[in-house]
Amino acid sequence: MLRAFLGMNGWLARLHLLQIFQHMDLPPEFKEPVRKHVLELARDRNKFVRAWSYSALHCIACAYPEYKPETSRLIQLASEKEAPSVKARLRNLPAL
Secondary structure, three states: OHHHHHHOOOHHHHHHHHHOHHHOOOOHHHHHHHHHHHHHHOOOOOHHHHHHHHHHHHHHHHHOHHHHHHHHHHHHHHHHHOOHHHHHHHHOOOOO
16 A cells, blocks of 8 residues: 555545555555655645645654654644644644
C-alpha cells in the first residue's frame, strides 16, 4: 500500500490513504520516502490533503522520534498560517 501511495496522483485517493495512515505500519525502509512524499503533500492545493498530511507527519514522528523536532515546528507554523479547515485538524492532534 505504501508503494501505491508514493505513486498516487488523484487527490481523493491521496486523501483516503492519508486518513488511514495512522492504522498502517511504516517499516524503516519506507520512512524517508514516505516522509518526503507527505511533506510534498503538505503543500498541496487541496486544503484537506494538506490537513491530513500534517496528521500523517505526526504519525511518522511518533513512530520515528528523530522527526519530532521538525514535525513540531511544521505543525506550529501551519497552525498559525494555514486555512481554518487545516487548523481544525491540527487542533485534534495530540502533543508530540
